[in-house]
Amino acid sequence: MSWGNSATHWGLISRLLHWFMAVAILFMFGLGVTMINMRLSPMKLEMFMVHKSVGILLLAVVTIRIVWRLINPAPRPLRSFSKSQRAIVIIGQLLMYALMVCIPISGWIINSAANFPLQWFGLFEIPSIAQPSLSTEEYAKTAHLVLVCTLGAIVFIHTAAALHHHFIRKNDVLRRMF
Amino acid sequence: MKKFMLLASSLLCSPCYASEEWLSLQTNQSIQFTASYDDVSFNGIFKRFTSTISINPHQIESSYIRSTIDVTSIDTNSHDRDQALAESDWFYFSNFPHATFNSTSISIIEENYYSVTGILKIRDQEKQITFPLEWRVIDDNRAHADAEFELDRRDFNIGIGEWAEDETIGFNVSVTISMDYEAK
Numbered sequence: 272m273s274w275g276n277s278a279t280h281w282g283l284i285s286r287l288l289h290w291f292m293a294v295a296i297l298f299m300f301g302l303g304v305t306m307i308n309m310r311l312s313p314m315k316l317e318m319f320m321v322h323k324s325v326g327i328l329l330l331a332v333v334t335i336r337i338v339w340r341l342i343n344p345a346p347r348p349l350r351s352f353s354k355s356q357r358a359i360v361i362i363g364q365l366l367m368y369a370l371m372v373c374i375p376i377s378g379w380i381i382n383s384a385a386n387f388p389l390q391w392f393g394l395f396e397i398p399s400i401a402q403p404s405l406s407t408e409e410y411a412k413t414a415h416l417v418l419v420c421t422l423g424a425i426v427f428i429h430t431a432a433a434l435h436h437h438f439i440r441k442n443d444v445l446r447r448m449f
Numbered sequence: 450m451k452k453f454m455l456l457a458s459s460l461l462c463s464p465c466y467a468s469e470e471w472l473s474l475q476t477n478q479s480i481q482f483t484a485s486y487d488d489v490s491f492n493g494i495f496k497r498f499t500s501t502i503s504i505n506p507h508q509i510e511s512s513y514i515r516s517t518i519d520v521t522s523i524d525t526n527s528h529d530r531d532q533a534l535a536e537s538d539w540f541y542f543s544n545f546p547h548a549t550f551n552s553t554s555i556s557i558i559e560e561n562y563y564s565v566t567g568i569l570k571i572r573d574q575e576k577q578i579t580f581p582l583e584w585r586v587i588d589d590n591r592a593h594a595d596a597e598f599e600l601d602r603r604d605f606n607i608g609i610g611e612w613a614e615d616e617t618i619g620f621n622v623s624v625t626i627s628m629d630y631e632a633k
Contacts, residue, residue, distance in 0.1 A: 313616055386527035387529070
């Protein structure tokens with residue numbers, strides 16, 4: 272098992288980054304849905320703090336992932352893939368990377384515009400990236416929601432496609448990531 | 450001649466130490482405070498208030514300060530936070546829209562510096578507080594007050610129930626007053 276990607280398999284670094292982000296995104300989705308439906312309480316604010324901290328962590332991790340992807344080419348697509356299938360895979364991946372960058376940034380804008388502190392896991396303060404503004408906060412909240420729903424839909428298709436390739440077409444697409 | 454001397458001395462002294470009342474100006478003025486959320490400080494202001502001061506160093510025992518603060522004018526530069534502060538666990542705007550401060554005694558520390566003791570009432574809680582006040586009469590129509598003091602929000606039931614601990618919102622609140630007054 273190599274650290275870098277090979278022509279046929281994702282390397283250890285890529286796999287770790289992929290599965291860490293997969294688990295973290297699912298956790299963030301569950302936490303986000305739970306906390307926005309709670310009444311205001313110290314527990315809700317604690318959950319917000321965790322959500323914001325993990326969001327910033329994910330922004331850092333996706334940045335590393337993008338850099339790693341750029342310096343470490345992905346495995347070749349399966350030969351059985353048609354041109355259009357390859358194009359769909361590339362567009363889907365680009366869209367997911369874009370969403371994984373934009374979602375935490377929109378959350379960061381919400382927090383900044385709401386003029387709330389951003390204490391990273393209670394360790395240190397992360398600066399604001401927007402001036403306090405109710406309208407900016409509302410725009411960013413709408414953007415955050417739309418982007419999360421879009422990512423949710425793409426992750427669902429991505430997962431369904433991976434399972435389809437593994438169980439129906441019985442090819443190596445899913446095995447490459449384990 | 451004696452009468453003339455008395456009149457002259459009273460006229461000379463009256464602009465400096467007149468016992469007239471001074472009323473706080475409302476334009477571009479605020480009562481500022483600093484509190485903390487997740488151990489990070491945030492600032493807030495009360496935009497609307499009325500304060501009347503009467504201080505005469507020669508009749509200090511009859512000097513007084515009376516203030517009423519419209520707590521619904523709170524602004525912490527955060528819409529979400531301001532909405533939360535209106536709720537019953539915090540300032541409870543619907544039941545307690547005003548806070549008051551009435552001095553019970555004022556003593557002179559040195560020229561222009563006084564120690565003020567009085568009753569601060571926020572929500573349904575009253576507490577005696579003492580703070581230093583710098584009071585300067587600038588001219589016949591203008592005067593200025595500066596004061597700073599610390600409060601513990603628990604003394605006034607600000608943040609009760611689940612908010613009674615300081616894990617998220619700190620207990621200490623620093624209040625800063627820098628206010629212009631005009632002769633009444």
